[in-house]
Amino acid sequence: MTVDHAPPSAPPDISPLPDVESLTPARAPGRVPSVPRWLRRAVGPVLLLVLWQSCSATGVLPADVLASPGTIARAAGELVGDGTLPTAMGVSLRRVAAGLLLGGVAGIALALVSGLSRLGEDLVDAPVQMLRTVPWVGLIPLFIIWLGIGEAPKVALIALGVAFHLYLNVYAGIRGVxxxxxxxxxxxxxxxxGLVRHVVLPGALPGAMTGLRYSLATAWLALVFGESINADAGIGFLMNQAREFFRTDVIVVCLVVYAFLGLLADALVRTLERLLLQWRPTFTGQ
Amino acid sequence: MATDLHRAVTVQGLTRSFDGRPVVDGLDLTLRAGQFTALLGHSGCGKSTLLRILAGLDREISGTVLVPRRRAVAFQAPRLMPWKKVWRNVLLGLPGKPGRAVAEKALDEVGLGHRSGAWPKTLSGGEAQRASLARALVRDPDLLLLDEPFGALDALTRLKAQRLVAELWQRRGCTVLLVTHDVDEALLLADRALVMRDGVIAYDTAVDLDRPRSPGDPALAGLRTRLLAELGVTEGEFAESATA
Known part of the structure; x- marks a missing residue:
């Protein structure tokens, strides 16, 4: 060990040697002020809007095919201003809430019965799995015959979609503990x-949250289907009315509202997951 | 009654079969109260099955099994409920509504008092295993069953955990049955070593050595060779495979 005797301040030899490569930073940070990512990502949609607006303005895109963004914004303003849209949203939201509640209770109850007991599994799981293969949208005619054309068939359709998703995921969650x-x-x-309360149910929670997310998505879909057949109130009614008068601007506003509500529901589930599943090792959101 | 007080565990003619194949086959075993016993054996010899039976987790048995009502298990994996903070894990299943202080006392005992409010996912392997030990000790067990609790730990953490178990046992004075396949671990910790083979206790020896023991103690060498032979490993073979 001759470290102690090394010359105190000999500069390291950096003369180029054969087979030696000097590794330099790929790009000096901060030299080129780069555009923020969100701004770059916003450019695409904005360009699309500009293109749409100019097509409408030049008459390439007639208003009875698709209204211009400006017209749509105006229509949205009017619909909000005279209270039509808030009222319609209230009606639609009540339908979804009722369907979620009914379907949620039914789906979770059935999942608990078949998840927690062998007998329950034998009695419940087979029929539910069989019914699951029936596309629930196809049940609309039957629902109309059974429940008429009021609120009941719409809520029932939403409840059905919700119940199946929750059942499958909660049941799988319980059995996956x-x-x-x-x-x-x-x-x-x-x-x-004690086992059910402290071990099985908390263990099934991640599955239940997945089920909730799927069932919310299904609930919106069921709402759109339910409201498009026959409705005297709600967003679907607004859309049907707009179709009669070729008001493509109102139709687009309603579509945006559907999308917005779906986004809101998703954010709700995310928040719920953040609160309830913070113990999960795989949890990465913060 | 005095003799009964000294017997913590009595097993007579215990048989447990899986699909007609007996894994425990007419086994007899008596554990004296306060004794630290190591149960050695190859994997699959039925030692973990025996431990699960003594824990009351497996009742598909024939024969007589007498165990203390208050018993606790620490498994190879810590098996903490990931959805409960450490202190809630420690208190899980305790009768009544014990407060957090009870859990923290047990956690302090294993040197984990400062992690009481942590989620299990944030614990290291050694910490999780110590939390699992605290969960067992808070029950103040008369019989503590350890199923290879150090098996999944790295060598350094394992040494610390073994020392901790030795200390806890000396302080608590409970009967301990340690299932392991590590002869050195058995000799380091136990008063008595058992070798299980063909569903019965095939070899039973006292480990009469002063404590604290060190792994390299030459007094252990003879016993070590004997136990390894009972497990079907001769020293020569071992040296050969070590140099291979």
């Missing part, structure tokens, strides 16, 4: 109800 954790709970002296 780590058996070793259940055994550990048993060794700690937990009884049957």
């Amino acid at each position: 780590d058996a070793r954790l259940v055994e550990a709970g048993e060794s700690l002296g937990l009884g049957r109800w």
Whole structure:
């Protein structure tokens, strides 16, 4: 070890050698002020809007095919201003809420019955899995015959879509709980109800949240289907009315509202997941 | 009654079969109260099955099994509920509504008091295993069953955890059954070493050595060779495979 005797301040030899490559930074940071990512990502949609507006203005895109963005914005302003849109949204939201509640209770209850007991599984799972293969949209004619054309068939359609998604995911969540954790709970002296409460249900929660997300998406879809057949109020009614008068601007406003409500529901589930699933090792959002 | 007080575990003619194949086959075993016993054996010899039976987790048995009512298990994996903070994991399943202080006392005992409010996912392997030990100890067990609790730990953490278990046992004085396949671990910790083979206790020896013990103690060498032979490993073979 001759470290101690090394010359105190000999500069390192940096003369180029054969087979030696000097690794320099790819790009000096901060030299070129780069455009922020969100701005670059916003450019595409804005360009599209500009293109759309200019097509409408020049008459390439007639108003009865698709209204211009400006007209749509004006229509949205009017619909909000005279209270038509808020009222319609209220009606549609109530339908979704009722359907979610009914379908949620039914789906979760059935999943608990078949997830927690063998007997329940044998009795419940087979019929539910069979019914699941029937496309629920195809049930609309039957629902109209059974429930008329009022609120009931719309809520029932939403509830049905919600119930299946929640059932499948909660059931899979319960059955996917780590058996070793259940055994550990048993060794700690937990009884049957204690195991369900402290081990099985929390373990099924991630599955339940996935189910909730799917079922919300389904709920909006069911709402659109339900409201497009026959409605005297709600966003679907607004759209039907607009179709009669070739008001493409109002139709687009309604579509935007549907999209916005879907986005809102998704944000709601995300917040719920952040609160309830913060224990998850895979959780990365913050 | 005095003899009964000294017997923590009594097993007679215990048989447990899986699909007609007996894994535990007419096994007899008595554990004295306060004794630290190591149960050695190849993987698949039925030692973990025996431990699960003693824990009361497996009741598909025939024969007599008498165990203390208050018993606790620490498994190879910590098996903490990931959705409960550490202190709630420690208290899980305790009767009544014990407060957080009870959990923190047990966590302090394993040197984990400062992680009481943490989620299990944030614990290191050694910390999680210690939390699992605290969860077992808070039950104040008369019989502590350890199923290869150090198996998944790295070598350094394992040494610390072994020392911790030795300390806890000396302080608590409970009966301990440690299932392991590590002869050195058994000799380091136990008063008595058992080798399980063909569904019965095939070899039973006392480990009469002063504590604290160190792994390199030459007094252990003879016993180590004997136990390895009972497990079907001769020293020569071992050296050969080590140099290979």
